[in-house]
Amino acid sequence: MTTTDRKLRILCVEDDPQMRSFLLAQLRARGHQVQTVRDGAQAIDQAAIFEPELVLLDLALPTLDGLAFLRRLREWSRATVIVLSARDEESVKIRALDSGADDYLTKPFSLNELLARVRAAMRRADEAARLRSGGPGGDQSRAVYRCGGPDGLIVDFAHRHIRSGGKEVHLTPTEYELLSELTRNAGKVLTHRELLQRVWGPDYSGENTYLRTFIRHLRRKLEPDPTQPRFLLNELGVGYYVPLPDSETESQS
Amino acid sequence: MTTTDRKLRILCVEDDPQMRSFLLAQLRARGHQVQTVRDGAQAIDQAAIFEPELVLLDLALPTLDGLAFLRRLREWSRATVIVLSARDEESVKIRALDSGADDYLTKPFSLNELLARVRAAMRRADEAARLRSGGPGGDQSRAVYRCGGPDGLIVDFAHRHIRSGGKEVHLTPTEYELLSELTRNAGKVLTHRELLQRVWGPDYSGENTYLRTFIRHLRRKLEPDPTQPRFLLNELGVGYYVPLPDSETESQS
């Protein structure tokens, strides 16, 4: 089940006006955002401005040759490139593919095949993009709240796991929702009303006995010393909050 | 002038002996490690053992259809797949590409073009692999899930074989789908809704009696002591999960 029918920014580099308007119409009809240019020089400019995820490239261009454009593009962009060319010689295909093209279609081609190849290429590109954004350098991407060192409080949102005092802790759904709401807004005091509405729904704005009960449950499960809370803190008359996570010393609001 | 001619593990799935030996000879001559198989069933076996980076796939196969093999492979492997087929119909190409193929070549094809397309495909795949190895842990796609030692639970995604307590276990299609979904996300709690939607389809979000019944069936077949589950665990009010596989101790890095 490929559901990679995302809306794309597509740059169409094509000399022939007929083909250009055909592609423009077909791709726009499918909800994509399409820009077209006539030659390689324009293409470089547009690629820099428009930042397309996909480039459809005709090799036969008036000013700057298609292969030259491709190599220039590859110096700074990893956009998916599919070459559309009337030429069917092996040597041209190989040079295009080795210059950085992801695929090569010979005209005339079927629109549906083009679209299928776009989907296949974007499947790979999406995977890479996803990995890149969750990148290796700073791995703060993994949704985890940490406070008080390794034996402090750790909330792993992705797995729905909680650790405190070095041990795995079991939370009920409501307890988890409440803690989740607080840790996602760490450092910020959430009012009774905000918490009740977000955890219990919009019709519970007055029931702050609920809050007291569940804050208590959480403290019993998470605080080393429930008589002196370190994680679940009260702002008298306002609401509750948890401290900012470790290594986030600066306060913003 | 990309000479990304790294040595690859290549699995060649090809019915025709002539083509098979041709590819074998040509690819080995270029220093690649090549395995060849004649049909889809063998292909699944070899893919699981050999773990190729590249699969060259003929669609016309005696036992297991090429497309079926491709879909099965994609359940657990992200190896690059290039389809080599004598058929040139649009519908076949599209189905292959949408089933997970990265490229599609029509026979007869030029060897040099094939090699160029391999280089282009591996360029993308390498980028993803590089990011993956450096990136955060999590969704490593594996051919088997193992938990609780040799007599524990073993799920072989490639062959759809299940072992528990040292014995082969038969699962119905729905049971397998459910277990598969859980083991593929080992360590993560999947909500009732998520499981129902993924196993039964998007229209079953409320039917959690289904889940109870099938979890029960799975427990009866897989758990040594069904009264105290070790593999199929419930998070009350949320959903179900299975523990992380052996040798993947949760690093709270």
Added chain:
DNA sequence: TTCTTTTCACGTAAATTTCACAATGCCCGG
């Protein structure tokens, strides 16, 4: 038939709601 999926009802365990009361902190008059 036989195997698989869907559906139902009930006992038990767990989670939520509700209540009553104790402790704490804050304001303001002494």
Added chain:
DNA sequence: CCGGGCATTGTGAAATTTACGTGAAAAGAA
């Protein structure tokens, strides 16, 4: 500076509701 009055928060434990595990049986498919 002190202490009563008042509002808010903490504590404990019941009552209520919900969710899960269980067995079994009907319905559907091969």
